Amino acid sequence: MTRHLLGIRSLDADSIGELLRLGGEFKRRVLDGRPFPALPTKTVGMLFFEDSTRTRVAFEQAAKYIGLNIVNFTTRGSSMSKGESLKDTILTLRYERLNALVMRHRQSGAPRLAARFFGGPVLNAGDGAHEHPAQALGDALTIIERKGRLEGLVVAIVGDVQHSRVARSNAWLLSKMGAEVRFVGPKTLLPSHMALLPGRVHYDLASGLDNADVVMCLRLQKERMFDGLVSSVAEYARLYQVTQQNLEWAAPDCLVMHPGPLNRGVELDDEAADGDRSLITNQIENGIFVRMAAFYWVFGHGWHDLERFDREEARA
Amino acid sequence: MKTLLKNGRILDPSQGLDIVGDLLIEDNQIAGYGAALAVSEPDEVYDLTGMWVAPGLVDMHTNLRQPGFEHRETIATGTQAAVAGGYTLVCCLPTTNPPLDSPSLVDYILDAAASPSAGGAFVAPVGALTVGMKGEQISDLSALKRAGIVAASDVGAPTQSARIMARAMDYCTQLDLPILAQCEDLTLSEAGAMNDGSVSAMLGLPGIPRSAEEVMVMRNCLLSLHTGCQLHVTGVSTWGAVEMIRQAKYLGAPVTCDVAPHHFALTEESVGEFDTRFKTNPPLRTQVDLDIVLQALHDGTIDCIAAHHAPYTGHEVEVPFGEAPFGVVGLESAVGATLTYLTHRDVLSPLETVRKLSTAPARVLRLEGGSLKRGETPVAQVTVIDPNHHWRFDTQFTFSRGKNSPWQGVDFKGKVVLTFCGSEIYRDAAFPPDRYSEGPVPA
Structure with missing residues (x-):
C-alpha cells in the first residue's frame, strides 16, 4: 500500500504522533548540523494548480534538506491549460518516472483522484476547502x-x-x-x-x-x-x-x-x-521540518528507520 | 402469432387487477387474460410461475442525449437500455443540443426511435419550455405539440423568472400540455456540488441547500394553483418539497411528482471520499428526507418513480468532484432498486409498485401505456419481472453508454426478465430457458 498524505482526517493518532516526532527530530538535526537519513535518487514533482509561493517554497526547502530532486510544473502554458484532464496529467507524470507528487488544487478531493492514477505517494498541499x-x-x-x-x-x-x-x-x-x-x-x-x-x-x-x-x-x-x-x-x-x-x-x-x-x-x-x-x-519555519517528515514517512520510513540510521552512523 | 404468458401474477393498476393467471398476446396485441385461459395452439409459451406480468413500464425522465451528446448515449442505445430495464415507453427530455425547441427536432427524435436499429421502446419527446432552454422566451409549444411532444419542460435549465413561468403555465393550460419542472432556485444552489449538510461541511465541498429545491417547488405549486396548469415536479428529494406538494394537492392544485430511486434509497453519506458516482441534482439528502420520501411513496403523495437516466462517459466523471457533471444512469437499475428498497420492505405492494413505474406516469402525461387493457396501447406492452431474482448490478453488462451508476456492485432482489413491446421482445439472460417453449404445450 502506497502511503499518501491526503489529509489529517484519514490518519490515526499514532501516525500523526510519528509525523510530529519525526518533524521535531529533523528540526533539531538541521539546526544542530547533525546527520539525518536522506532520500536520494527520488524525484518529487511540484504540481500547483493554484499559485502559492509560500507553500511551494516550504515543500521545496523540505525536499532539498531531505535530498530529493525537485521538478517544478507550472500549470500556465502547459498541456493542462490546453485542456488536458487531471487524470491524463497525472498519468503523464507517473510515466515520466516521478516518485512523488506534491499537489495543490482548487477542488476539494482532487489529490485523492490523483493518488488513484499516480502510483507513488501524493502529498496534498491544499485542496479546495478540504484539507491542508x-x-x-x-x-x-x-x-x-x-x-x-x-x-x-x-x-x-x-x-x-x-x-x-x-x-x-x-x-x-x-x-x-x-x-x-x-x-x-x-x-x-x-x-x-x-x-x-x-x-x-x-x-x-x-x-x-x-x-x-x-x-x-x-x-x-x-x-x-x-x-x-x-x-x-x-x-x-x-x-x-x-x-x-x-x-x-x-x-x-x-x-x-x-x-x-x-x-x-x-x-x-x-x-x-x-x-x-x-x-x-x-509556524512558517516548522512547516519545513514537518514536510521533511512527511516526505520521509510517505516513502515508507518511520521513527525506527531513524534509530537504525543512528546505529549505523555510530558503527561507521 | 400467439404468445402465451402462463401462470404469472398479472398486475394491472389501470383496472385494479391482481390475479394469478395467463395472458395472451396475439399479433402484437393483448388478446386476453384470465385465471386459466383456454388457448388453442400457441406459437410460444412462457411459464411465468412466481413472476409478475405488468404493463410495460413508462419513464418520465430520460436523457437520451441525441442529438448533440452521442458520446454519452444515443436514441438506439438509450432505448435498448430502456427495454432491458423493462420500459416500453420513455419520455426524452429536451436536454439535447440543440434543445428540443422546434418541430423538426421532434420529428428527428421520433424517426430515430422508430428506426429498426433502435431498441424498440416508444419515445415520447418532451419539448423545451423556452427557446434554447434560456428561460426567456416561451417556445412555439402549439407547433411542438402538433409535432408530438407530450409535455414541456425546463429540466436542465430551471426557469428562474416567476413571470416567465406564470406565463408559460397560462400558455400550457390553454394547450392542455403538462409542464415537467425541475424545481431549483439557482441563486441558492449556485456552485454547490452536493447536499449542504454535515458531509459537505466535512469534505469542504460547496453545498446545495434544501431550500434551493423547496422554494421553487413552492413557487411552482402556487403558480399551478393559480393558473390551473398541470404541473409535474420531477425529482423531489427533500422532506420540505414533499410537504409542499402534499399541501398543493390538498389545496386542489393539479400537481403531481416523481422521485428517483437514488432519492428513496441513498443519502449524502454515499458520497464517501468524493465519489462522483453519487453526484446528482438534486443531491442525495439525509435519512430524515429518506424517511419522509418513503412515507410519501406509501401514502401516494409521490405519484411516480422515474429513472432519472442521465448518462455520462467515463472521462467526464473521472474528474474532481466539483468538476463532475450531475447525474447518474437509471433505466437498467430502477426496477431492481424499487423492488429491493420499496416492495420487499413493504413500502409498496406489488400493485402499487407497478402503478408508480407504469400506470401513474402514463396517466400523468396522458400516454398510451401503463395498461394491459386491449386497445389502450398501440401494441401490446408487457413487462415481466421476477420479484425474487437476486442479482448484482454491474455496468459491464448494461446497454447504456453511460456507466456512471451509484448502484455498481449493489445486490438487488427483483429483475426485469422479459419485455414485450409489439414485435420487439427482450429476453434477459436471467430468464430460465426451460421456462420457454415453442409450439403447442404438451398435454
Whole structure:
C-alpha cells in the first residue's frame, strides 16, 4: 500500500504522533548540523494548480534538506491549460518516472483522484476547502514546542471556517490528539451543519476565546464580502479581530497563530500579531521540518528507520 | 402469432387487477387474460410461475442525449437500455443540443426511435419550455405539440423568472400540455456540488441547500394553483418539497411528482471520499428526507418513480468532484432498486409498485401505456419481472453508454426478465430457458 498524505482526517493518532516526532527530530538535526537519513535518487514533482509561493517554497526547502530532486510544473502554458484532464496529467507524470507528487488544487478531493492514477505517494498541499495537512502538522509542532503537549489544550479557530482547509486539517489533528477545538466566527462563515466536524461553534468572540490556550486566526478572503457573507471588512474586524486587548479573555499564556498571508488590522491587530505570544514566524519555519517528515514517512520510513540510521552512523 | 404468458401474477393498476393467471398476446396485441385461459395452439409459451406480468413500464425522465451528446448515449442505445430495464415507453427530455425547441427536432427524435436499429421502446419527446432552454422566451409549444411532444419542460435549465413561468403555465393550460419542472432556485444552489449538510461541511465541498429545491417547488405549486396548469415536479428529494406538494394537492392544485430511486434509497453519506458516482441534482439528502420520501411513496403523495437516466462517459466523471457533471444512469437499475428498497420492505405492494413505474406516469402525461387493457396501447406492452431474482448490478453488462451508476456492485432482489413491446421482445439472460417453449404445450 502506497502511503499518501491526503489529509489529517484519514490518519490515526499514532501516525500523526510519528509525523510530529519525526518533524521535531529533523528540526533539531538541521539546526544542530547533525546527520539525518536522506532520500536520494527520488524525484518529487511540484504540481500547483493554484499559485502559492509560500507553500511551494516550504515543500521545496523540505525536499532539498531531505535530498530529493525537485521538478517544478507550472500549470500556465502547459498541456493542462490546453485542456488536458487531471487524470491524463497525472498519468503523464507517473510515466515520466516521478516518485512523488506534491499537489495543490482548487477542488476539494482532487489529490485523492490523483493518488488513484499516480502510483507513488501524493502529498496534498491544499485542496479546495478540504484539507491542508502539512500546515496542520507544522502548527501542531509549533504548539508542542511551547506547550509541550496537545492533549487537554483549548484551541479556538477564529474566522472563515467554511472556506478554510487550514481550519479543517487543524481541527482534525487537534481533536485526534486530545485537544478541545472551538470554531469561532459569524454564522455566514461557519458550515451550516457541524455534526461531522470535531468542534463546538461559538458565534461570539468573547465566549470563543474564553480561557483558550491557543487562538488560531484564519485568513479572510476579501471576495467574501461580495458573496453577502460579511457586510464589510470593518464590521468583521470589529466583531472578530483578535487584539492584544481581547486576548485578556483567553488563558494568560495563550498563544496566537495565523497560517498567513495575514491581513494586518483585519484578523489580528499589530500588537497581537507581533507580540510575544505570536507564533506566526515559528509556524512558517516548522512547516519545513514537518514536510521533511512527511516526505520521509510517505516513502515508507518511520521513527525506527531513524534509530537504525543512528546505529549505523555510530558503527561507521 | 400467439404468445402465451402462463401462470404469472398479472398486475394491472389501470383496472385494479391482481390475479394469478395467463395472458395472451396475439399479433402484437393483448388478446386476453384470465385465471386459466383456454388457448388453442400457441406459437410460444412462457411459464411465468412466481413472476409478475405488468404493463410495460413508462419513464418520465430520460436523457437520451441525441442529438448533440452521442458520446454519452444515443436514441438506439438509450432505448435498448430502456427495454432491458423493462420500459416500453420513455419520455426524452429536451436536454439535447440543440434543445428540443422546434418541430423538426421532434420529428428527428421520433424517426430515430422508430428506426429498426433502435431498441424498440416508444419515445415520447418532451419539448423545451423556452427557446434554447434560456428561460426567456416561451417556445412555439402549439407547433411542438402538433409535432408530438407530450409535455414541456425546463429540466436542465430551471426557469428562474416567476413571470416567465406564470406565463408559460397560462400558455400550457390553454394547450392542455403538462409542464415537467425541475424545481431549483439557482441563486441558492449556485456552485454547490452536493447536499449542504454535515458531509459537505466535512469534505469542504460547496453545498446545495434544501431550500434551493423547496422554494421553487413552492413557487411552482402556487403558480399551478393559480393558473390551473398541470404541473409535474420531477425529482423531489427533500422532506420540505414533499410537504409542499402534499399541501398543493390538498389545496386542489393539479400537481403531481416523481422521485428517483437514488432519492428513496441513498443519502449524502454515499458520497464517501468524493465519489462522483453519487453526484446528482438534486443531491442525495439525509435519512430524515429518506424517511419522509418513503412515507410519501406509501401514502401516494409521490405519484411516480422515474429513472432519472442521465448518462455520462467515463472521462467526464473521472474528474474532481466539483468538476463532475450531475447525474447518474437509471433505466437498467430502477426496477431492481424499487423492488429491493420499496416492495420487499413493504413500502409498496406489488400493485402499487407497478402503478408508480407504469400506470401513474402514463396517466400523468396522458400516454398510451401503463395498461394491459386491449386497445389502450398501440401494441401490446408487457413487462415481466421476477420479484425474487437476486442479482448484482454491474455496468459491464448494461446497454447504456453511460456507466456512471451509484448502484455498481449493489445486490438487488427483483429483475426485469422479459419485455414485450409489439414485435420487439427482450429476453434477459436471467430468464430460465426451460421456462420457454415453442409450439403447442404438451398435454
